[in-house]
Amino acid sequence: MTADIHALTGAYALDAIPEIERAAFERHLAECDACAQEVRELQATAARLGDAVSEVPPAELKARVLARIAEVRQLPPLQHGGSAPTRSRPVALRLTGIAAAVLLVVSVSLGALLLRNQQELDTQKSQSVAMVDLLSADDVRFVSGSTASGLNGTVVVSRSRGQVMLLAANMPPAPDGKTYQAWLMRDEGSPRSVGLLAPDDSGRASIVDSAGIGTANQVGVSIEAAGGSDVPHGPVVMAMALPD
Numbered sequence: 001m002t003a004d005i006h007a008l009t010g011a012y013a014l015d016a017i018p019e020i021e022r023a024a025f026e027r028h029l030a031e032c033d034a035c036a037q038e039v040r041e042l043q044a045t046a047a048r049l050g051d052a053v054s055e056v057p058p059a060e061l062k063a064r065v066l067a068r069i070a071e072v073r074q075l076p077p078l079q080h081g082g083s084a085p086t087r088s089r090p091v092a093l094r095l096t097g098i099a100a101a102v103l104l105v106v107s108v109s110l111g112a113l114l115l116r117n118q119q120e121l122d123t124q125k126s127q128s129v130a131m132v133d134l135l136s137a138d139d140v141r142f143v144s145g146s147t148a149s150g151l152n153g154t155v156v157v158s159r160s161r162g163q164v165m166l167l168a169a170n171m172p173p174a175p176d177g178k179t180y181q182a183w184l185m186r187d188e189g190s191p192r193s194v195g196l197l198a199p200d201d202s203g204r205a206s207i208v209d210s211a212g213i214g215t216a217n218q219v220g221v222s223i224e225a226a227g228g229s230d231v232p233h234g235p236v237v238m239a240m241a242l243p244d
Contacts, residue, residue, distance in 0.1 A: 005024070005025060005028050006032075006035060008021065008025050009035055009038045009039050009042060012025050012029075012039055013039050013042035013043045041142050041144075042142075044144070044154075127206070127207075127208050130163065130165075130208040130210055131165060131208055133161070133163070133210075134156060134158050134161065134163040134164075134165055134208065134210075135156070137158035137160060137161050137163070138160070139158055139159060139160050140156060140157070140158045141156070141157050141158075141243030141244070142154060142155070142156055142157075142243065143155050143157075143240060143241065143242075143243045145240050147237070147238055149237070150170050151168065151169070151170050151171060151221075151237060151238050152168065152169040152170050153166060153167065153168050153169070153219075153221075153238055153240055154166075154167040155167075155219050155240050155242060155243070157213065157242050157243050159213055161210070162210060162211065162212035162213050163208065163209065163210045163213075164184065164194070164208075164209050164213055164219065164242070165206065165207070165208045165209075166182055166194070166197075166206065166207050166219055166221075167204075167205075167206045168197060168199070168204065168205045168206070168221065168238070169202075169203060169204050170203045171197070171199035171203045171204070171205055172199075172203065173199065174199075174223060175223065177225065177226050178223050178224065178225060178226060178234070179196050179197075179198070179223070179224055179225070179226050179227070179228060180196065180197035180198070180199070180205070180221055180222070180223060180224075180237075181193060181194075181195070181196055181197070181221070181222055181223075181224045181228045181229065181232070182194040182195055182196075182197055182207055182209075182219065182220070182221050183219070183220045183221070183222065183232060184209070184213065184214075184216035184218075184219060185216060185217070185218040185219070185220050185239070186214070186215045186216045186217060186218075187215075187217065188215075189215070190231055191220065191231065191232055192211075192214075192216070193228065193229075193230070194207055194209040194219070195207050195209065195228075196228050197221060213242070216242060217241060217242050218239055218240065218241055218242060219239070219240050219242060220232070220236050220238065220239040220240075221236065221237055221238040221239075222234045222235060222236045222237065223235055223237060
C-alpha cells in the first residue's frame with residue numbers, strides 16, 4: 001500500500017481507475033473504514049451534483065447532434081508495432097475524479113442551454129466553474145442532512161478557499177411573492193446572504209459562494225420577500241452546521 005492509495009477515493013467513486021489499481025484499492029477498502037465511508041459520501045454527492053446541473057435538452061438537440069456526427073472524421077486504426085499507450089499515473093489529488101465528472105456533466109448541460117439567453121448561460125458557466133474549483137480543494141468537506149418537513153441538503157465547504165456550496169432537494173415552490181434565500185450564519189454578528197435559491201420543477205436547487213466563510217458555522221435557508229433581504233426576516237426552513 002502506498003501513500004497515494006488514499007487519494008483514489010474520488011476516482012474509484014466514479015469508476016475512473018484502471019482495473020489493476022481498482023483491485024488493489026478494493027482490498028484497501030476492506031481494511032480502511034475511513035476510505036470506505038468517503039467513497040460512499042462521494043458517490044452520493046456526485047449523484048446530487050449531476051442532478052443539480054442537469055437540464056432537459058431541447059427536442060431539436062438530438063437532430064443537431066446526429067447531423068454533426070456524420071461530419072466527424074473517424075480516427076484510423078492503430079498500426080501493429082506502434083507505440084503502446086502509456087499507463088496513466090495514479091490520481092494525486094483527492095476528488096480529481098469528482099471534478100472531472102462535474103466538468104462532463106456541466107458540458108452536457110451547457111449543450112442543452114444553447115437556446116437560453118446569454119445572461120443565463122454566463123451565470124450557469126460561472127456556477128459550474130466554481131463547483132469544479134471547490135471540489136478540487138484538498139480540504140473539501142461534505143455534510144448532508146434532512147428536515148422534519150422532508151427538505152434534503154448537502155453542504156460542501158473548503159475553508160482554505162473560502163468557498164461553500166449548498167445542494168438542496170425536495171424544496172416546494174416558494175409562496176407567492178416570496179423567495180428562498182441562503183445565508184452564512186455565525187454565533188456572533190449578522191448573517192451574510194449567499195444568494196437566492198430557485199428550485200426547479202423537481203424541487204432541486206444549488207448555489208455556490210466564493211466570498212469567504214470567515215467565522216460562519218452554519219448555512220441556513222429562509223423564506224424572504226421577493227428579491228431577498230439584507231438580513232433574514234422570514235422563517236428559517238433549513239439550517240446545517242458547516243463542516244470543520
